[in-house]
Amino acid sequence: MTLATFPWLTAIIFFPIVASAAIPLIPDPDGKGRPIRWYALTIGLINFVMLVYAFYTQYDISSSEMQMVERYDWIPQIGLQWSVGADGLSMSLILLTGFISTLAILASWPVTFKPRLFYFLILAMYGGQIAVFAVQDLLVFFLAWELELLPVYLLLSIWGGYKRQYAATKFILYTAGSSLFILVAALAMAFFGDVVTFDMRSLMAKDYPLTFQLLVYSAFLIAYAVKLPIVPLHTWLPDAHGEATAPVHMLLAGILLKMGGYAMIRMNVEMLPDAHAKFAPALIILGVVNIIYAALTSFAQRNLKRKIAYSSISHMGFVLIGIACFTDLGMSGAVLQMVSHGLIGASLFFLVGATYDRTHTLVLEEMGGVGQQMPKIFAMFTTCSMASLALPGMSGFVAELMVFVGFATSDAYSFSFRLIVVCLAAIGVILTPIYLLSMLREIFYGDENKELTSHEALIDAEPREVFIIACLLIPIIGIGLYPKIMTQVYDAKTSQLIARIRTSVPSIVQAATPTTEQQAVLLSQGVSQAPRL
Incomplete structure (x- = not known):
């Protein structure tokens, strides 16, 4: 395997997630998490360096096509693949995610309460948020979208302020509830026509009638309006920010809101133009x-x-x-x-x-x-x-x-x-x-x-x-x-x-x-x- 054929995006997604599993093995003599935070920062920096290197060596800014594409069969019976790639829209936000996530780890220095769990969740979010911008299979996108909600919920409910339980519960109800619209729309698009597929490029090529497009567009819009957020589906955000700690603030404002805008462009605009x-x-x-x-x-x-x-x-x-x-x-x-x-x-x-x-x-x-x-x-x-x-x-x-x-x-x-x-x-x-x-x-x-x-x-x-x-x-x-x-x-x-x-x-x-x-x-x-x- 050469550097040109190395699965860069898959590695960038899974490296911080896998590395977070080693956090329980790190000794912490005084219980304040000093070795753990240095370990987390090192993992974040390595992942960001990998991302920047892949961008400069594997990505062509003059091309509008999907690049660095990696496809592996996952559940072939339903046409489900681990499919990732990057074009200009996703690459710009992947770079932003790596940059903000690494700085958020450095911003977490004052955290001394349950540091193992805290940095485990931060690193898991790092890989999960990049996955949202990189995956090219609509069902895998839904899974990545859902999985990154759990770390945010825990980070709010454990390390938040006085009303942290209320803010975390409101966040999960709004975002997880709206995510069901993504699943319904994804299944409708996948089973439309003679070929069952969740591949975004294949879904884009299907000839959907206007009425069908309008219904699917509405479902996507509701889901992404919560995450962007759009009034009146915005009320979870002030409560979440009101109780979050500084590094969680950075991840919410710097990355999480952008997932709604990205998904709206990727699916509502690109897949359903009519x-x-x-x-x-x-x-x-x-x-x-x-x-x-x-x-x-x-x-x-x-x-x-x-x-x-x-x-x-x-x-x-x-x-x-x-x-x-x-x-x-x-x-x-x-x-x-x-x-x-x-x-x-x-x-x-x-x-x-x-x-x-x-x-x-x-x-x-x-x-x-x-x-x-x-x-x-x-x-x-x-x-x-x-x-x-x-x-x-x-x-x-x-x-x-x-x-x-x-x-x-x-x-x-x-x-x-x-x-x-x-x-x-x-x-x-x-x-x-x-x-x-x-x-x-x-x-x-x-x-x-x-x-x-x-x-x-x-x-x-x-x-x-x-x-x-x-x-x-x-x-x-x-x-x-x-x-x-x-x-x-x-x-x-x-x-x-x-x-x-x-x-x-x-x-x-x-x-x-x-x-x-x-x-x-x-x-x-x-x-x-x-x-x-």
């Missing part, structure tokens, strides 16, 4: 609702974790708009927004955890005047907040700008509809700096809490914390200054996706364009001749 053309206006409206509602709710929150959680929900609204705007630029912006928010969300939630470790409170009224005692945390919190509010020069600005311009120049919707959507989405963009800057003022400025600022535990950031934030800020600023660093990974794939679904755009043009004259011009030119962005 149904997507019908649902696209609804996705646009849901995206606008997400942006405005979550921004307003975040503005009203007095709990720091819940404020950032609702901010995450608001930013995911741009992903929905980008998915539904039928332009290369918009779709590229949606993927970049997922990557960007993964980095920014992980950094903010890590800093929230670091601040809580020192102040022992999440209530904004009880904070204030800690900026002088913690200048490094103040500087990092401010920089990451600037990234979240889409400051030019950072990744959030580029991603949101691409979505705005991609939608504003889409020929699939009337001018009046585009104008209304852009103006409404801009309200969320305006609200974001208001609630983030006011948050910074209340934490680090405001009326000084004498009892808090005189506390001995109110120390500044340690080198480990500075290193984690620096690792996250480097790609945030790098993408903001030179977006091609990331967009070139998936541009070929997003262009292929748009080319596939453009054949379904006339149905939206007919519904959205107010005059018959405009309809006639667009239809006479042909959608395939519409300008590419």
